[in-house]
Amino acid sequence: MSAPLLSVKNLRVAFPTRQGVFEAVRGVSFDLGRERLGVVGESGSGKSMTGRAVLGLVRPPGKVSADKLELEGQSILNLPERQMRAIRGNRISMVMQDPKFSLNPVMKIGDQIIEAYRLHAGGAKDAARQKALEMLRAVQIRDPERVMGAYPHEVSGGMGQRIMIAMMLAPDPEILIADEPTSALDVSVRTEVLNIMDGLVRDRGMGLIFISHDLNLVAQFCDRVLIMYAGRIVETLAAKDLHNARHPYTQGLLNSLPRLDHPVERLAVLQRQDSWRDGPLEGERTETDFPGGL
Amino acid sequence: MLRVDDLDVWFGFPPDRVDAVKRASFSVAEGESFGLVGESGSGKSTILRAITGLIDSWSGTIEVAGQAVAGQKRDRAFHKTVQMVFQDPYASLHPRHSVDRVLSETLKLQGMGDIDSRITRLLEDVGLGQGFRFRYPHQLSGGQRQRVAIARALAAEPRLLLLDEPTSALDVSVQAEILNLLTDLRAEHGLTYVMVSHDLSVVGHMCDRLAVMRGGRIEEIMTVDQLRHGGATEDYTRHLIAASAGYERA
Numbered sequence: 001m002s003a004p005l006l007s008v009k010n011l012r013v014a015f016p017t018r019q020g021v022f023e024a025v026r027g028v029s030f031d032l033g034r035e036r037l038g039v040v041g042e043s044g045s046g047k048s049m050t051g052r053a054v055l056g057l058v059r060p061p062g063k064v065s066a067d068k069l070e071l072e073g074q075s076i077l078n079l080p081e082r083q084m085r086a087i088r089g090n091r092i093s094m095v096m097q098d099p100k101f102s103l104n105p106v107m108k109i110g111d112q113i114i115e116a117y118r119l120h121a122g123g124a125k126d127a128a129r130q131k132a133l134e135m136l137r138a139v140q141i142r143d144p145e146r147v148m149g150a151y152p153h154e155v156s157g158g159m160g161q162r163i164m165i166a167m168m169l170a171p172d173p174e175i176l177i178a179d180e181p182t183s184a185l186d187v188s189v190r191t192e193v194l195n196i197m198d199g200l201v202r203d204r205g206m207g208l209i210f211i212s213h214d215l216n217l218v219a220q221f222c223d224r225v226l227i228m229y230a231g232r233i234v235e236t237l238a239a240k241d242l243h244n245a246r247h248p249y250t251q252g253l254l255n256s257l258p259r260l261d262h263p264v265e266r267l268a269v270l271q272r273q274d275s276w277r278d279g280p281l282e283g284e285r286t287e288t289d290f291p292g293g294l
Numbered sequence: 295m296l297r298v299d300d301l302d303v304w305f306g307f308p309p310d311r312v313d314a315v316k317r318a319s320f321s322v323a324e325g326e327s328f329g330l331v332g333e334s335g336s337g338k339s340t341i342l343r344a345i346t347g348l349i350d351s352w353s354g355t356i357e358v359a360g361q362a363v364a365g366q367k368r369d370r371a372f373h374k375t376v377q378m379v380f381q382d383p384y385a386s387l388h389p390r391h392s393v394d395r396v397l398s399e400t401l402k403l404q405g406m407g408d409i410d411s412r413i414t415r416l417l418e419d420v421g422l423g424q425g426f427r428f429r430y431p432h433q434l435s436g437g438q439r440q441r442v443a444i445a446r447a448l449a450a451e452p453r454l455l456l457l458d459e460p461t462s463a464l465d466v467s468v469q470a471e472i473l474n475l476l477t478d479l480r481a482e483h484g485l486t487y488v489m490v491s492h493d494l495s496v497v498g499h500m501c502d503r504l505a506v507m508r509g510g511r512i513e514e515i516m517t518v519d520q521l522r523h524g525g526a527t528e529d530y531t532r533h534l535i536a537a538s539a540g541y542e543r544a
Contacts, residue, residue: 042465043436157334186333186492187537194541213465220541256470258499260522260539266477267470267499 004031009068026231038222093168099160110148120171158189301354329497332507377447383439437468
């Protein structure tokens with residue numbers, strides 16, 4: 001069993017406000033191996049902030065602190081921006097939620113991928129171009145030559161998301177953080193994008209952090225799931241055990257989903273309890289447990 | 295209650311004309327709840343916008359409560375019968391109008407009297423207390439905003455409510471609350487719903503019948519029972535059901 005790719009201990013993100021310090025993430029700990037790790041929670045539960053904190057994307061006045069934040073044994077907590085840039089995109093990449101806001105609207109797609117690739121790998125323009133074409137083919141874009149010369153508004157949402165993934169994968173990162181990569185997509189395109197990411201984890205041995213609010217999707221796609229509530233991980237589960245979740249919050253989320261195969265008159269409504277904010281956590285012992293091994 | 299026959303909707307002029315809806319026909323009975331599902335760009339929201347008069351480039355027949363409508367003009371009686379709830383509660387409320395102002399303006403436009411007590415009742419109907427009456431949208435959560443948008447639609451005491459993805463911007467836990475609210479309101483006021491959604495399970499929960507759309511055409515109209523028991527006849531519908539059931543590792 002090798003060391004985890006990413007090790008996070010007691011991660012905190014705090015923002016000073018006029019009403020006092022607001023902690024968006026309050027003591028999150030997890031290890032990531034070469035696996036698909038799902039992070040689930042409602043909006044405001046701190047799941048995106050966790051991803052951003054790992055990448056060093058929390059801007060002042062926000063403050064990140066942790067007992068440990070290590071990428072393969074090397075601490076990446078609050079690195080100077082120069083050193084962080086060498087890691088970000090190169091070894092850890094992030095796919096954002098909405099391709100419409102993450103691609104440069106006035107730059108051809110090909111040029112954007114080439115620019116991103118050369119920034120990290122250097123090399124000649126021709127080689128970068130070949131690499132970009134290869135990446136577009138890897139995400140199953142049928143006519144990469146045409147797409148290279150297109151502007152972002154000329155491609156569909158699903159294609160834009162695949163282009164984002166291609167761009168992020170060009171430098172061969174070890175970890176990919178995907179922040180709601182499929183929530184802007186239609187169900188049929190969603191399956192395609194997930195297949196691509198699944199293949200990359202399998203073939204390249206990448207670690208994937210998959211942030212989503214869709215519990216059922218995460219249960220089917222990921223190996224392990226972290227459930228976040230109010231900035232903390234309230235439960236850690238193997239994905240296949242999600243339906244046996246013990247924490248009332250996880251159960252509540254699952255019950256509030258309408259289901260085709262199980263019609264009900266009224267949906268169960270989640271009754272929030274104050275004790276969840278600071279109460280005992282479920283399954284903390286599974287923190288460094290990798291189902292399937294490393 | 296609602297009859298749509300041979301509806302075509304287009305945008306732009308040749309050679310750039312886009313046919314957003316092609317020969318769509320369906321009817322919704324009084325008290326029924328009808329769903330429109332499909333991928334983005336399949337024309338489901340466009341149908342709702344054509345019904346409410348937000349689009350003028352359409353042809354065919356639209357009849358609401360036996361009255362045919364034409365073009366973009368709608369009379370006052372129409373707006374008393376039909377109201378719409380939009381997808382994004384963050385965009386559909388005026389940021390500088392308080393809840394009180396949003397509702398009282400609508401009530402005044404509808405020519406209602408006794409505005410003060412009506413607002414009280416509307417807020418109670420949608421499960422918001424009096425404490426919310428003088429708040430501004432930025433002081434409300436997404437679910438609360440959608441409740442205000444529903445209260446605004448109910449202000450005219452409509453009989454037909456057009457719901458354009460009313461919960462897709464909300465968390466699943468909040469979605470459950472809003473869907474329950476819509477179910478209660480329908481039972482209480484005897485409303486007819488036409489609901490657009492890309493989520494088959496939401497439509498399955500809320501509706502009696504549904505139309506599956508693709509590329510501007512209605513592929514199939516079926517009952518929710520057929521949907522649940524695999525009674526879809528079109529390949530596309532089956533594909534959509536399989537895809538929305540979740541992810542299967544390839």
